[in-house]
Amino acid sequence: MLQIYKSLESGPLQELTLKTLEKGAWINIVDPTPYELKVVSNLTEVDPDFLRSALDDEERSHTDVEENSVMVLTNVPVFRGEDSYDALPLAIIVTDEFIITVCLEETPVITEFNERTSRLFRTYKKTRFLFQILYKSATYFLRYLRQISKLSEEIEDQLRHDMKNSEILRLLELQKGLTYFNAAIRSNGAVLDKLLRMRNNTSLTPILKAYEEDEDLLEDVIIENKQAKEMVEMYSKILARLADTFSSIISNNQNLVMKFLAAMTIILAIPTVVSSFFGMNVPVPFADNAHGFLYVMCIAFSISIVSAYVLWHRDMF
Structure with a gap:
């Protein structure tokens, strides 16, 4: 033009x-x-x-x-x-x-x-x-x-x-x-x-x-x-x-998310470990008890609650 x-x-x-x-x-x-x-x-x-x-x-x-x-x-x-x-x-x-x-x-x-x-x-x-x-x-x-x-x-x-x-x-x-x-x-x-x-x-x-x-x-x-x-x-x-x-805030938020996921993984792994222990093909406690399943579940959830409290106390959540 x-x-x-x-x-x-x-x-x-x-x-x-x-x-x-x-x-x-x-x-x-x-x-x-x-x-x-x-x-x-x-x-x-x-x-x-x-x-x-x-x-x-x-x-x-x-x-x-x-x-x-x-x-x-x-x-x-x-x-x-x-x-x-x-x-x-x-x-x-x-x-x-x-x-x-x-x-x-x-x-x-x-x-x-x-x-x-x-x-x-x-x-x-x-x-x-x-x-x-x-x-x-x-x-x-x-x-x-x-x-x-x-x-x-x-x-x-x-x-x-x-x-x-x-x-x-x-x-x-x-x-x-x-x-x-x-x-x-x-x-x-x-x-x-x-x-x-x-x-x-x-x-x-x-x-x-x-x-x-x-x-x-x-x-x-x-x-x-x-x-x-x-x-x-x-x-x-x-x-x-x-x-x-x-960028630092995003990195910090990512660390917080990873820490939370790690804590949740630990808590969810406890019932798996306990149920695996009582599911072995050998004589185990409560094997002949009619309420054995309930006892196992209570043990697993009790340990999970204690672990969650310890992790919360250590600021993992």
């Missing part, structure tokens, strides 16, 4: 096509075809490798600089549903005339920039728009981390009452999401630090024109990313300890 927009001076977005492409436009590419990549590369004179960099879902955040373009590859958060979270690479390419975004999927970070919010950004202010996208990504990391925190509390409450496998699997899914977020936020932090150093690079001034308010926005992005980094580390430790705690 390929969409082209350009902000008008009055605020609204104007939708363009490849034939009506103008300077200052924003080209948004989602899961592109080879033809779309080739056309955009020819029209914007951007290195095709820049456009393809975000199509590898394992690509780490980094920046690349060419003579006429700067590519910032960042990882953005994605909510998959059913307690599943992930991070996807998003390439933001800034040239003298255009800003291009490339991603494998449509993400809320990009969809936030639409006709409804068009007065909050300008596509022709490319550097500021770049920082706004990075800021939006950081805010979504924070939003999803708060969701994970609430979900983990919900799972903890349910596990306190009933330890179901489904709840433990949900906990595992959240841990996977935090692992992806942790890797993405760390690599994004390295990119932001590099952008902070690049802002004073005079060779990139024609491409990344940073004004004072833009620099303030970049600093806000760095602060938000650091906060997300601290939160993901804290929540990762909490979930890890939560999983260890419930």
Whole structure:
């Protein structure tokens, strides 16, 4: 999918096509075809490798600089549903005339920039728009981390009452999401630090024109990313300890069940031993007694009761 927009001076977005492409436009590419990549590369004179960099879902955040373009590859958060979270690479390419975004999927970070919010950004202010996208990504990391925190509390409450496998699997899914977020936020932090150093690079001034308010926005992005980094580390430790705690509880419950079954086995084995003793094909007590069976049963149950009391006293039940 390929969409082209350009902000008008009055605020609204104007939708363009490849034939009506103008300077200052924003080209948004989602899961592109080879033809779309080739056309955009020819029209914007951007290195095709820049456009393809975000199509590898394992690509780490980094920046690349060419003579006429700067590519910032960042990882953005994605909510998959059913307690599943992930991070996807998003390439933001800034040239003298255009800003291009490339991603494998449509993400809320990009969809936030639409006709409804068009007065909050300008596509022709490319550097500021770049920082706004990075800021939006950081805010979504924070939003999803708060969701994970609430979900983990919900799972903890349910596990306190009933330890179901489904709840433990949900906990595992959240841990996977935090692992992806942790890797993405760390690599994004390295990119932001590099952008902070690049802002004073005079060779990139024609491409990344940073004004004072833009620099303030970049600093806000760095602060938000650091906060997300601290939160993901804290929540990762909490979930890890939560999983260890419930693992210990499950193991302890299993030991209690095994101890109970062992005690019951001992108690049930006593009548079997007694009846086997009196069932031998040799002269035994009470063999000629009319109430012999009753006596044997009383002996067996008496020994079983005494054994049960001893086991209960030793906390086997």
